[in-house]
Amino acid sequence: MVAMDMVVGAGGREEETADENYVKGVRHLCESGISRVPAKYILPVPDRPQVVPHERKNNTGSNLRLPVIDVARLRTSDRGRVLECLDRACRDYGFFQVVNHSMSGEALRRMMDVGKRFFGLPLEERSKYMTSDIRVPVRYGTSYNQIQDSVFCWRDFLKLSCHPPEEVLPFWPSAPIDLRDAAVSYAKQIKSLFCDIMAAVLEILGVGSGYLEEFDDGTHLVVINYYPPCPEPDLTLGMPPHSDYGFLTLLLQDDIKGLQVHHRGKWITVEPIPNSFVVNIGDHLEIFSNGRYKSVLHRVVVNSTKPRMSIASLHSLPFASVVSPSPELVDRENPRLYKDTDFAAFLDYISSHEPKRKSFLESRKLPTHEVQASPVA
Numbered sequence: 001m002v003a004m005d006m007v008v009g010a011g012g013r014e015e016e017t018a019d020e021n022y023v024k025g026v027r028h029l030c031e032s033g034i035s036r037v038p039a040k041y042i043l044p045v046p047d048r049p050q051v052v053p054h055e056r057k058n059n060t061g062s063n064l065r066l067p068v069i070d071v072a073r074l075r076t077s078d079r080g081r082v083l084e085c086l087d088r089a090c091r092d093y094g095f096f097q098v099v100n101h102s103m104s105g106e107a108l109r110r111m112m113d114v115g116k117r118f119f120g121l122p123l124e125e126r127s128k129y130m131t132s133d134i135r136v137p138v139r140y141g142t143s144y145n146q147i148q149d150s151v152f153c154w155r156d157f158l159k160l161s162c163h164p165p166e167e168v169l170p171f172w173p174s175a176p177i178d179l180r181d182a183a184v185s186y187a188k189q190i191k192s193l194f195c196d197i198m199a200a201v202l203e204i205l206g207v208g209s210g211y212l213e214e215f216d217d218g219t220h221l222v223v224i225n226y227y228p229p230c231p232e233p234d235l236t237l238g239m240p241p242h243s244d245y246g247f248l249t250l251l252l253q254d255d256i257k258g259l260q261v262h263h264r265g266k267w268i269t270v271e272p273i274p275n276s277f278v279v280n281i282g283d284h285l286e287i288f289s290n291g292r293y294k295s296v297l298h299r300v301v302v303n304s305t306k307p308r309m310s311i312a313s314l315h316s317l318p319f320a321s322v323v324s325p326s327p328e329l330v331d332r333e334n335p336r337l338y339k340d341t342d343f344a345a346f347l348d349y350i351s352s353h354e355p356k357r358k359s360f361l362e363s364r365k366l367p368t369h370e371v372q373a374s375p376v377a
Protein backbone atom coordinates (compact mmCIF):
# COMPACT_ATOMS: atom_id res chain seq x y z
CA MET A 1 0.00 0.00 0.00
CA VAL A 2 1.21 3.49 -0.85
CA ALA A 3 0.55 6.03 1.89
CA MET A 4 -1.20 9.19 0.71
CA ASP A 5 -2.26 12.15 2.76
CA MET A 6 -6.04 11.93 2.93
CA VAL A 7 -8.61 13.95 4.83
CA VAL A 8 -12.30 13.14 5.01
CA GLY A 9 -14.31 15.90 3.31
CA ALA A 10 -17.97 16.80 3.73
CA GLY A 11 -20.18 13.79 2.97
CA GLY A 12 -17.44 11.34 3.95
CA ARG A 13 -15.61 11.55 0.59
CA GLU A 14 -11.85 11.23 1.01
CA GLU A 15 -10.03 14.25 -0.38
CA GLU A 16 -6.31 14.40 -0.94
CA THR A 17 -4.62 17.33 0.66
CA ALA A 18 -2.36 18.15 -2.28
CA ASP A 19 -3.12 18.31 -6.00
CA GLU A 20 0.42 17.02 -6.72
CA ASN A 21 -0.80 13.57 -5.70
CA TYR A 22 -3.35 13.47 -8.51
CA VAL A 23 -0.69 13.94 -11.18
CA LYS A 24 0.92 10.69 -10.01
CA GLY A 25 -1.99 8.95 -11.65
CA VAL A 26 -5.04 6.85 -10.90
CA ARG A 27 -3.17 3.60 -10.42
CA HIS A 28 -1.26 5.22 -7.57
CA LEU A 29 -4.50 6.64 -6.20
CA CYS A 30 -6.12 3.18 -6.22
CA GLU A 31 -3.11 1.64 -4.52
CA SER A 32 -3.69 4.03 -1.62
CA GLY A 33 -6.86 2.04 -0.92
CA ILE A 34 -9.67 4.46 -1.81
CA SER A 35 -13.29 3.30 -1.66
CA ARG A 36 -14.87 6.40 -3.22
CA VAL A 37 -13.94 8.61 -6.15
CA PRO A 38 -12.26 11.84 -4.99
CA ALA A 39 -14.06 15.09 -5.94
CA LYS A 40 -11.28 15.89 -8.46
CA TYR A 41 -12.68 13.13 -10.76
CA ILE A 42 -16.41 13.76 -10.38
CA LEU A 43 -17.97 15.10 -13.57
CA PRO A 44 -20.91 17.51 -13.59
CA VAL A 45 -24.13 15.45 -13.85
CA PRO A 46 -24.77 16.05 -17.61
CA ASP A 47 -21.24 14.87 -18.49
CA ARG A 48 -21.44 11.59 -16.58
CA PRO A 49 -21.86 8.31 -18.45
CA GLN A 50 -25.56 7.61 -18.23
CA VAL A 51 -25.95 3.93 -17.76
CA VAL A 52 -29.37 2.35 -17.82
CA PRO A 53 -29.99 0.02 -14.84
CA HIS A 54 -29.82 -3.39 -16.62
CA GLU A 55 -26.46 -2.40 -18.15
CA ARG A 56 -25.07 -1.15 -14.84
CA LYS A 57 -23.09 -4.33 -14.08
CA ASN A 58 -20.25 -3.56 -16.50
CA ASN A 59 -21.09 0.11 -17.16
CA THR A 60 -21.07 -0.25 -20.91
CA GLY A 61 -24.39 0.83 -22.44
CA SER A 62 -25.69 -0.61 -25.71
CA ASN A 63 -23.25 -2.34 -28.00
CA LEU A 64 -22.26 -1.60 -31.56
CA ARG A 65 -20.81 -3.88 -34.17
CA LEU A 66 -18.72 -1.45 -36.20
CA PRO A 67 -18.30 -2.15 -39.93
CA VAL A 68 -15.60 -4.81 -40.30
CA ILE A 69 -12.98 -4.42 -43.02
CA ASP A 70 -11.02 -7.50 -44.09
CA VAL A 71 -7.67 -5.94 -45.03
CA ALA A 72 -6.36 -9.09 -46.72
CA ARG A 73 -9.17 -8.74 -49.32
CA LEU A 74 -7.66 -5.41 -50.38
CA ARG A 75 -4.96 -7.47 -52.06
CA THR A 76 -7.40 -9.57 -54.07
CA SER A 77 -9.70 -8.98 -57.03
CA ASP A 78 -12.29 -7.96 -54.41
CA ARG A 79 -10.44 -4.69 -53.71
CA GLY A 80 -13.14 -2.57 -55.39
CA ARG A 81 -15.87 -4.01 -53.17
CA VAL A 82 -13.77 -3.57 -50.02
CA LEU A 83 -13.10 0.06 -50.98
CA GLU A 84 -16.87 0.63 -51.25
CA CYS A 85 -17.40 -0.78 -47.74
CA LEU A 86 -14.53 1.32 -46.43
CA ASP A 87 -15.99 4.48 -47.98
CA ARG A 88 -19.39 3.76 -46.42
CA ALA A 89 -17.82 3.05 -43.01
CA CYS A 90 -15.84 6.32 -43.13
CA ARG A 91 -18.92 8.33 -44.09
CA ASP A 92 -21.52 6.67 -41.85
CA TYR A 93 -19.47 5.95 -38.72
CA GLY A 94 -16.01 7.53 -38.98
CA PHE A 95 -14.98 4.25 -37.31
CA PHE A 96 -14.41 0.68 -38.46
CA GLN A 97 -12.68 -2.49 -37.28
CA VAL A 98 -9.95 -4.17 -39.30
CA VAL A 99 -9.39 -7.93 -39.29
CA ASN A 100 -7.11 -10.24 -41.26
CA HIS A 101 -4.36 -7.64 -41.15
CA SER A 102 -0.63 -8.14 -41.53
CA MET A 103 0.26 -8.07 -37.80
CA SER A 104 0.70 -11.33 -35.95
CA GLY A 105 -1.27 -12.13 -32.79
CA GLU A 106 2.12 -12.61 -31.13
CA ALA A 107 3.23 -9.00 -31.89
CA LEU A 108 -0.04 -7.67 -30.42
CA ARG A 109 0.20 -9.84 -27.29
CA ARG A 110 3.84 -8.86 -26.78
CA MET A 111 3.05 -5.12 -26.91
CA MET A 112 0.04 -5.46 -24.59
CA ASP A 113 2.13 -7.52 -22.18
CA VAL A 114 5.04 -5.08 -22.03
CA GLY A 115 2.59 -2.18 -21.57
CA LYS A 116 0.93 -3.99 -18.69
CA ARG A 117 4.30 -4.62 -17.06
CA PHE A 118 5.24 -0.93 -17.47
CA PHE A 119 2.15 0.12 -15.48
CA GLY A 120 3.03 -2.56 -12.91
CA LEU A 121 6.41 -0.92 -12.20
CA PRO A 122 6.82 1.06 -8.97
CA LEU A 123 5.67 4.67 -9.30
CA GLU A 124 9.27 5.78 -8.79
CA GLU A 125 10.25 4.09 -12.06
CA ARG A 126 7.21 5.30 -14.05
CA SER A 127 7.50 8.84 -12.76
CA LYS A 128 10.95 9.26 -14.34
CA TYR A 129 8.97 10.04 -17.49
CA MET A 130 6.45 12.39 -15.89
CA THR A 131 6.63 15.83 -17.48
CA SER A 132 4.32 18.69 -18.41
CA ASP A 133 6.30 19.28 -21.62
CA ILE A 134 4.06 17.96 -24.42
CA ARG A 135 6.87 18.13 -27.01
CA VAL A 136 9.14 15.42 -25.54
CA PRO A 137 9.53 11.93 -27.13
CA VAL A 138 8.25 10.07 -24.05
CA ARG A 139 5.67 11.12 -21.49
CA TYR A 140 4.04 9.34 -18.58
CA GLY A 141 0.95 11.09 -17.32
CA THR A 142 -2.65 10.91 -16.27
CA SER A 143 -6.14 12.24 -17.14
CA TYR A 144 -6.75 13.61 -20.68
CA ASN A 145 -4.76 16.82 -20.59
CA GLN A 146 -3.59 17.07 -17.00
CA ILE A 147 -2.38 20.65 -17.43
CA GLN A 148 -5.77 21.95 -18.57
CA ASP A 149 -8.38 19.53 -17.17
CA SER A 150 -10.48 21.01 -14.37
CA VAL A 151 -11.96 17.55 -13.69
CA PHE A 152 -9.50 14.67 -14.03
CA CYS A 153 -10.18 11.44 -15.97
CA TRP A 154 -9.64 7.90 -14.73
CA ARG A 155 -6.70 7.15 -17.03
CA ASP A 156 -2.91 6.85 -16.84
CA PHE A 157 -0.86 6.82 -20.04
CA LEU A 158 2.55 6.37 -21.57
CA LYS A 159 3.05 8.30 -24.82
CA LEU A 160 5.89 7.26 -27.11
CA SER A 161 6.83 9.38 -30.08
CA CYS A 162 7.91 6.85 -32.72
CA HIS A 163 9.52 8.80 -35.53
CA PRO A 164 12.35 8.86 -36.45
CA PRO A 165 13.07 5.63 -34.51
CA GLU A 166 16.83 6.12 -34.13
CA GLU A 167 16.30 9.57 -32.60
CA VAL A 168 13.48 8.74 -30.19
CA LEU A 169 14.48 5.26 -29.02
CA PRO A 170 17.22 6.37 -26.56
CA PHE A 171 14.59 8.41 -24.68
CA TRP A 172 12.07 5.58 -24.27
CA PRO A 173 11.78 3.79 -20.90
CA SER A 174 14.62 1.41 -20.14
CA ALA A 175 12.25 -0.76 -18.05
CA PRO A 176 10.73 -3.23 -18.57
CA ILE A 177 13.91 -4.38 -20.26
CA ASP A 178 12.08 -5.55 -23.42
CA LEU A 179 9.89 -2.43 -23.85
CA ARG A 180 12.06 -0.75 -26.49
CA ASP A 181 12.37 -3.92 -28.59
CA ALA A 182 8.66 -4.69 -28.43
CA ALA A 183 7.59 -1.10 -29.08
CA VAL A 184 9.97 -0.48 -31.99
CA SER A 185 8.81 -3.63 -33.74
CA TYR A 186 5.12 -2.86 -33.01
CA ALA A 187 5.56 0.72 -34.28
CA LYS A 188 7.17 -0.47 -37.53
CA GLN A 189 4.45 -3.03 -38.23
CA ILE A 190 1.54 -0.76 -37.36
CA LYS A 191 2.96 2.04 -39.51
CA SER A 192 2.93 -0.35 -42.44
CA LEU A 193 -0.70 -1.33 -41.69
CA PHE A 194 -1.60 2.38 -41.44
CA CYS A 195 0.00 2.97 -44.88
CA ASP A 196 -2.03 0.12 -46.43
CA ILE A 197 -5.29 1.56 -45.06
CA MET A 198 -4.30 5.13 -45.95
CA ALA A 199 -3.49 4.04 -49.53
CA ALA A 200 -7.02 2.63 -49.77
CA VAL A 201 -8.52 5.86 -48.36
CA LEU A 202 -6.54 8.02 -50.83
CA GLU A 203 -7.73 5.81 -53.66
CA ILE A 204 -11.38 6.23 -52.62
CA LEU A 205 -10.94 9.99 -52.30
CA GLY A 206 -9.41 10.02 -55.80
CA VAL A 207 -6.44 12.15 -54.78
CA GLY A 208 -3.57 10.03 -56.08
CA SER A 209 -1.06 8.05 -54.08
CA GLY A 210 1.63 10.80 -54.17
CA TYR A 211 0.62 11.78 -50.64
CA LEU A 212 1.55 8.34 -49.39
CA GLU A 213 5.28 9.14 -49.62
CA GLU A 214 4.78 12.07 -47.25
CA PHE A 215 3.57 9.67 -44.57
CA ASP A 216 6.92 7.82 -44.70
CA ASP A 217 8.33 10.66 -42.67
CA GLY A 218 5.07 11.36 -40.85
CA THR A 219 4.48 11.81 -37.13
CA HIS A 220 3.61 8.66 -35.26
CA LEU A 221 2.59 8.53 -31.62
CA VAL A 222 1.87 5.33 -29.69
CA VAL A 223 -0.21 5.88 -26.55
CA ILE A 224 -0.59 3.08 -24.01
CA ASN A 225 -3.73 3.77 -21.95
CA TYR A 226 -4.30 2.15 -18.58
CA TYR A 227 -7.67 2.41 -16.80
CA PRO A 228 -7.70 0.88 -13.30
CA PRO A 229 -11.01 -0.37 -11.83
CA CYS A 230 -12.95 2.57 -10.44
CA PRO A 231 -15.03 2.36 -7.22
CA GLU A 232 -17.77 4.65 -8.63
CA PRO A 233 -17.66 4.33 -12.44
CA ASP A 234 -20.92 6.27 -12.93
CA LEU A 235 -19.30 9.49 -11.72
CA THR A 236 -16.32 9.74 -14.02
CA LEU A 237 -14.85 8.77 -17.41
CA GLY A 238 -11.61 7.13 -18.54
CA MET A 239 -11.44 9.66 -21.37
CA PRO A 240 -13.83 12.54 -22.07
CA PRO A 241 -15.58 12.95 -25.45
CA HIS A 242 -12.84 13.87 -27.93
CA SER A 243 -11.72 13.44 -31.50
CA ASP A 244 -8.15 12.40 -32.40
CA TYR A 245 -5.93 14.95 -34.16
CA GLY A 246 -4.22 12.87 -36.89
CA PHE A 247 -5.30 11.22 -40.16
CA LEU A 248 -6.12 7.78 -38.74
CA THR A 249 -5.87 6.22 -35.28
CA LEU A 250 -5.41 2.44 -35.05
CA LEU A 251 -6.50 1.21 -31.63
CA LEU A 252 -5.68 -2.14 -30.08
CA GLN A 253 -7.80 -2.94 -27.03
CA ASP A 254 -7.92 -5.85 -24.62
CA ASP A 255 -11.13 -7.84 -24.10
CA ILE A 256 -12.64 -5.39 -21.59
CA LYS A 257 -15.29 -3.10 -23.06
CA GLY A 258 -14.96 0.64 -22.49
CA LEU A 259 -14.67 2.51 -25.81
CA GLN A 260 -17.87 4.34 -26.78
CA VAL A 261 -18.53 6.04 -30.11
CA HIS A 262 -20.97 8.89 -30.61
CA HIS A 263 -23.26 7.60 -33.35
CA ARG A 264 -26.57 9.17 -34.37
CA GLY A 265 -26.81 11.13 -31.12
CA LYS A 266 -26.16 8.16 -28.82
CA TRP A 267 -23.14 6.73 -27.02
CA ILE A 268 -22.60 3.20 -28.23
CA THR A 269 -20.10 0.70 -26.84
CA VAL A 270 -17.69 -0.97 -29.27
CA GLU A 271 -17.57 -4.76 -28.95
CA PRO A 272 -13.90 -5.81 -28.86
CA ILE A 273 -12.95 -8.37 -31.55
CA PRO A 274 -9.80 -10.31 -30.56
CA ASN A 275 -6.67 -9.39 -32.58
CA SER A 276 -8.44 -6.61 -34.48
CA PHE A 277 -7.87 -2.87 -34.59
CA VAL A 278 -10.49 -0.17 -34.22
CA VAL A 279 -9.66 2.53 -36.78
CA ASN A 280 -11.05 6.05 -36.69
CA ILE A 281 -10.88 9.22 -38.75
CA GLY A 282 -8.91 12.04 -37.12
CA ASP A 283 -9.21 15.83 -37.47
CA HIS A 284 -6.40 16.04 -40.06
CA LEU A 285 -8.22 13.64 -42.40
CA GLU A 286 -11.44 15.64 -41.93
CA ILE A 287 -9.52 18.75 -43.06
CA PHE A 288 -7.65 16.94 -45.87
CA SER A 289 -10.87 15.40 -47.21
CA ASN A 290 -12.52 18.85 -47.00
CA GLY A 291 -15.19 17.41 -44.71
CA ARG A 292 -16.07 14.40 -46.87
CA TYR A 293 -15.04 12.29 -43.87
CA LYS A 294 -15.58 13.56 -40.33
CA SER A 295 -13.63 12.85 -37.17
CA VAL A 296 -16.05 11.34 -34.67
CA LEU A 297 -16.38 11.90 -30.92
CA HIS A 298 -15.53 8.97 -28.73
CA ARG A 299 -14.99 8.48 -25.00
CA VAL A 300 -14.06 5.74 -22.54
CA VAL A 301 -16.18 4.46 -19.66
CA VAL A 302 -14.58 2.62 -16.76
CA ASN A 303 -15.84 -0.25 -14.65
CA SER A 304 -15.59 -1.28 -11.02
CA THR A 305 -14.04 -4.71 -11.40
CA LYS A 306 -11.37 -5.01 -14.09
CA PRO A 307 -8.43 -2.88 -15.27
CA ARG A 308 -8.53 -2.11 -18.99
CA MET A 309 -5.70 -1.40 -21.42
CA SER A 310 -5.65 0.00 -24.94
CA ILE A 311 -2.87 1.07 -27.29
CA ALA A 312 -3.61 3.88 -29.73
CA SER A 313 -1.35 4.64 -32.73
CA LEU A 314 -1.92 8.11 -34.13
CA HIS A 315 -0.53 8.90 -37.58
CA SER A 316 -0.19 12.13 -39.51
CA LEU A 317 2.02 14.06 -41.93
CA PRO A 318 5.53 15.22 -40.92
CA PHE A 319 5.68 17.66 -38.02
CA ALA A 320 6.49 20.67 -40.24
CA SER A 321 3.87 19.90 -42.92
CA VAL A 322 0.77 21.97 -43.42
CA VAL A 323 -2.51 20.03 -43.51
CA SER A 324 -5.04 21.57 -45.87
CA PRO A 325 -8.02 20.42 -47.92
CA SER A 326 -6.73 18.44 -50.89
CA PRO A 327 -7.04 20.65 -54.03
CA GLU A 328 -8.74 17.74 -55.86
CA LEU A 329 -11.60 17.92 -53.36
CA VAL A 330 -12.26 21.66 -53.62
CA ASP A 331 -14.37 23.11 -56.43
CA ARG A 332 -17.46 25.26 -56.98
CA GLU A 333 -19.82 22.60 -55.55
CA ASN A 334 -17.45 21.75 -52.70
CA PRO A 335 -15.94 25.01 -51.45
CA ARG A 336 -12.97 24.90 -49.15
CA LEU A 337 -14.24 24.54 -45.57
CA TYR A 338 -11.07 24.56 -43.45
CA LYS A 339 -8.04 26.75 -42.84
CA ASP A 340 -4.52 25.38 -43.20
CA THR A 341 -3.25 23.86 -39.99
CA ASP A 342 -0.01 22.45 -38.65
CA PHE A 343 1.31 20.75 -35.56
CA ALA A 344 2.57 23.95 -33.99
CA ALA A 345 -0.99 25.38 -34.13
CA PHE A 346 -2.35 22.18 -32.57
CA LEU A 347 0.22 22.09 -29.75
CA ASP A 348 -0.32 25.79 -29.00
CA TYR A 349 -4.05 25.15 -28.88
CA ILE A 350 -3.89 22.20 -26.48
CA SER A 351 -1.45 23.98 -24.16
CA SER A 352 -3.77 26.93 -23.76
CA HIS A 353 -7.33 25.52 -23.88
CA GLU A 354 -9.21 22.96 -21.85
CA PRO A 355 -9.86 20.35 -24.55
CA LYS A 356 -13.58 20.15 -25.23
CA ARG A 357 -15.09 17.72 -27.71
CA LYS A 358 -14.01 18.79 -31.25
CA SER A 359 -13.03 22.33 -30.28
CA PHE A 360 -9.63 22.31 -32.06
CA LEU A 361 -11.24 21.22 -35.33
CA GLU A 362 -13.99 23.83 -34.88
CA SER A 363 -11.26 26.48 -34.56
CA ARG A 364 -9.91 25.41 -37.99
CA LYS A 365 -13.22 25.89 -39.83
CA LEU A 366 -13.49 28.85 -42.17
CA PRO A 367 -16.29 31.25 -41.23
CA THR A 368 -19.23 30.74 -43.61
CA HIS A 369 -18.67 34.07 -45.42
CA GLU A 370 -15.05 33.06 -46.14
CA VAL A 371 -15.82 29.59 -47.50
CA GLN A 372 -13.92 29.47 -50.78
CA ALA A 373 -14.32 27.71 -54.10
CA SER A 374 -10.58 28.00 -54.67
CA PRO A 375 -8.12 25.62 -52.98
CA VAL A 376 -5.85 28.48 -51.88
CA ALA A 377 -6.32 29.63 -48.27
Ligand SMILES: O=C(O)CCC(=O)C(=O)O
Binds near residue numbers: 239310
Ligand atom coordinates in the same frame (compact mmCIF):
# COMPACT_ATOMS: atom_id res chain seq x y z
O1 LIG B 1 -9.04 3.36 -24.70
C1 LIG B 1 -9.76 3.50 -25.69
O2 LIG B 1 -10.55 2.64 -26.04
C2 LIG B 1 -9.73 4.77 -26.50
C3 LIG B 1 -8.48 5.57 -26.35
C4 LIG B 1 -8.52 6.84 -27.15
O3 LIG B 1 -9.55 7.30 -27.58
C5 LIG B 1 -7.26 7.57 -27.42
O4 LIG B 1 -6.17 7.15 -26.94
O5 LIG B 1 -7.33 8.61 -28.13
Ligand SMILES: [Fe+2]
Binds near residue numbers: 244
Ligand atom coordinates in the same frame (compact mmCIF):
# COMPACT_ATOMS: atom_id res chain seq x y z
FE1 LIG C 1 -9.14 8.88 -29.04
